[in-house]
Amino acid sequence: MEATDTIRVRLNGKERELEAGHTVTSLLESLELHPGMVVVELNRDILERERYREAVVSDGDTIELVHFVGGG
């Protein structure tokens, strides 16, 4: 794969190489995550669900995917 086809992001604390051109929607799909079950923080800003489709994942982005887990 050529370097231009991939980007590097920090996803949930880990460096990852992704195919270039992902939107948040396609990234969630590739991770088999339901958009309604997660909240996305892109470079420290919360991304509203309506923007998942248009939000493009870029080289150097820091992405956090969070959800609710058991806790007290």
Add this chain to the structure above:
Amino acid sequence: MSEARATLDTARSLDGPLTIAEVDFTSRLIVGTGKYTTNEVMVDAIRASGAEMVTVAVRRVDLDRTKEEAILHHLDPEEFFLLANTAGCYTAEDAIRYARLARAAGFNEFVKLEVIGDETTLLPDVQATLEAAKTLAGEGFKVMAYTNDDLITALRLEDAGCVAVMPLASPIGSGLGVVNPYFIREIKRRLSVPVIVDAGVGTASDACVTMEQGVDGVLMNTALAAADDPVRMAHAMKHAIVAGRLAFLAGRMPAREIAVPSSPTRGMLD
């Protein structure tokens, strides 16, 4: 389930609802969702407890997940009122970030604000809690603030716009019960917003004694999750909360260190 309802029906006929920020709850018990051995036991225990409000934590999705950890796969948000928490946060900034993420999930504006100040005791950092409470209340959050049993902090949290103040009975997960009932009573006497005792209840008698102090509710997690039989303990807690509440409303007899006969002293035979 029907038995859980019967107990709550009794409570409903003798007591008003627990109202937090204009939302009514029949049950005065709020439960956590952590530390259960299985999700099935968790759901069964929560149903047995009769609790309507359940608290959940915000965490990163584990992308190498081997099991389904998302709580919403197991808890129906139509059945329970979700109270997201900021558990695990040690700064006001982190707690605010977690609260905003929780709200973006789209269920409600309630947050159980928790800012821990010490890893050993898990006691709250009240200064950071107050700071975060002010910011979050200003952003429209319905803040239910976990705090220590200090009256002054409780009053300041109320002033900051919290919709409920939640002093601890004793440290999180300790199961020591109410270590200072006087402080809990004083906080309840002085605040206008609901006072929910959060953390430290170990068994049913602790829950009952806590409610007898006159507080509006109790939040617990480990007391159920770490019981040998969480579902049975959840039944016990449901009864204990109702019993303590009704005993408080009924007004107890004066305690005195002298015996007083219950039967007439007159009319005894010669």
